[in-house]
Amino acid sequence: MIVTVTNPPASELPVLRKVVRSSTSDLIADQLRNAIYNGSLEPGQSINEVRTAELLEVSRPSLREALQRLISEGVMTHAPGRGVHVKKMRVTDIDDVYAVREAIESQAIKLIIRRERATARITRALRELERAIEDNAARTIGDADLSFHHALVACSGSARLTDLMKVSMVHTRLLSLSDRRGYEVRCDVLDSHRELAEAVTAGRESQSLGVLARIMAEAASRLHGPDAGVDAQVVKALDDGAAADDQWSRLRERAQ
Amino acid sequence: MIVTVTNPPASELPVLRKVVRSSTSDLIADQLRNAIYNGSLEPGQSINEVRTAELLEVSRPSLREALQRLISEGVMTHAPGRGVHVKKMRVTDIDDVYAVREAIESQAIKLIIRRERATARITRALRELERAIEDNAARTIGDADLSFHHALVACSGSARLTDLMKVSMVHTRLLSLSDRRGYEVRCDVLDSHRELAEAVTAGRESQSLGVLARIMAEAASRLHGPDAGVDAQVVKALDDGAAADDQWSRLRERAQ
DNA sequence: TCATATAACTTTGTCTGACAGTGTGACATT
DNA sequence: AATGTCACACTGTCAGACAAAGTTATATGA
Numbered sequence A, B: 001m002i003v004t005v006t007n008p009p010a011s012e013l014p015v016l017r018k019v020v021r022s023s024t025s026d027l028i029a030d031q032l033r034n035a036i037y038n039g040s041l042e043p044g045q046s047i048n049e050v051r052t053a054e055l056l057e058v059s060r061p062s063l064r065e066a067l068q069r070l071i072s073e074g075v076m077t078h079a080p081g082r083g084v085h086v087k088k089m090r091v092t093d094i095d096d097v098y099a100v101r102e103a104i105e106s107q108a109i110k111l112i113i114r115r116e117r118a119t120a121r122i123t124r125a126l127r128e129l130e131r132a133i134e135d136n137a138a139r140t141i142g143d144a145d146l147s148f149h150h151a152l153v154a155c156s157g158s159a160r161l162t163d164l165m166k167v168s169m170v171h172t173r174l175l176s177l178s179d180r181r182g183y184e185v186r187c188d189v190l191d192s193h194r195e196l197a198e199a200v201t202a203g204r205e206s207q208s209l210g211v212l213a214r215i216m217a218e219a220a221s222r223l224h225g226p227d228a229g230v231d232a233q234v235v236k237a238l239d240d241g242a243a244a245d246d247q248w249s250r251l252r253e254r255a256q
Numbered sequence C: 001t002c003a004t005a006t007a008a009c010t011t012t013g014t015c016t017g018a019c020a021g022t023g024t025g026a027c028a029t030t
Numbered sequence D: 001a002a003t004g005t006c007a008c009a010c011t012g013t014c015a016g017a018c019a020a021a022g023t024t025a026t027a028t029g030a
Helices: A024-037 A049-054 A061-070 A089-113 A119-133 A138-156 A159-177 A189-202 A206-225 A248-253 B024-039 B049-056 B059-070 B091-114 B118-133 B139-156 B160-178 B189-203 B205-224 B246-254
Strands: A076-079 A083-087 B075-081 B082-088
Touching: A024 A159, A024 A189, A024 B205, A049 A061, A049 B059, A061 A083, A061 A189, A089 A138, A089 A159, A089 A189, A089 B075, A089 B091, A089 B246, A119 A138, A119 A248, A138 A159, A138 A189, A159 A206, A189 A206, A189 B082, A189 B189, A206 B160, B024 B059, B024 B205, B059 B082, B075 B118, B091 B139, B091 B160, B091 B246, B118 B189, B139 B160, B139 B189, B160 B205, B189 B205
Parallel strands: none
Antiparallel strands: A076 A083, B075 B082
């Protein structure tokens, strides 16, 4: 069989991947989203368009495009005439966010089990969680916790569910950050998550769903808890005080 | 107790609602989304920024903001250097969209039953569906079908699930519109939906979830069906040929 | 002194115009 | 037939502008 050398079919060059070029507004949205996720931008904080655009060295239109993105993700809110603010979660948001997460993750579990998908990522994420708990830093544990749930959904192989999970992660983080008690974690995270990982890996559907429901309910009730008040005005920073990204600490100051 | 007359607390004037002022980009996004939903804008069609902006009598930046919105909703896609196109669903999208819908609607059902929420809207939507089936117009039936599922989720009272359902509706519509056979509906929609409505209203959780799963699976398999090919290049218009909005038929022509 | 009204300032919302970079199609060339 | 070249169209991004809306500060009157 003769194969021409010039212009070989894609299958012959499996090394080459589709080139990904992100637009400016994509990059801006990513930065802002990360800044929110890691606490550099606090809930309720307003985004000054000119200053932020200057800081990022982009034009105002590009920034505004990115903001639209974040607004439709529910990560920022738009107050007409008053601009864009980082979404500040209220008490009513707690159950709502966790309802969505239970929807996404339950479905992911069903898909994983029914389609018998590989669960290596989940066990790997569980090990990361174990390690984070040893370090005993709330922020690290929180990250590992969310990563675990992301891994769970990613295993399902559903692109859309995985995307939804990504924004739900930010929502969850915003819930904690909007809580006046700041960032907290339950001490029994590891047990329940290990149980979940094992049940999913073993293909025990109803048990998995049960454990998941329990995890969600407990997380929600922790936020609801006595004198919780996600509604609070004052917002505490993350308790391990990990140095926030330089750029964004600057932004936080300058953006008033 | 003395209450000042000026600036009365909101609770005293329950008639007054928060004024909603939509931004231009909001309105544009709505128009484009509707145009996609009712088939005026076909899957794969590209959006010429200058022409579309002229047509809507808005500036290019405002249009671009709206497009960002739609892109992040997964209703349009962005090809770098080549602009924005109406999302063209592929075979792999079928199961993905229905997986998300099952996730959302299952959770909605659970919430409705556990929180014992009113189900009037569902029965009302069912009656609309009955009426639409009598008319025997595929497009009307499709609308009523989706409205039913939207009503179901809205009943749950979860704002986020309801929002997600709204975009899932457009995704579902895009699935049908991307199918070369055009718009079709199963003849047994009514039976299954009536069964679902009754089960939910009666609070029978597992039965409801079962019926829902069946509805989703059947809808997906219809699209997968023999010689289906959502991947198809040619796209048939809606079969009842309801006159598409004047403005948008113009756009379709002019936007190439 | 407190509350309201006026003024000054800031910021948003939107538009116009501009221009380099990239994609596209026609045409010439090898 | 494949490649190279050119012109054109469109996108991606920016700077600047300005009215409208919000915000803060100042002045005025009870």
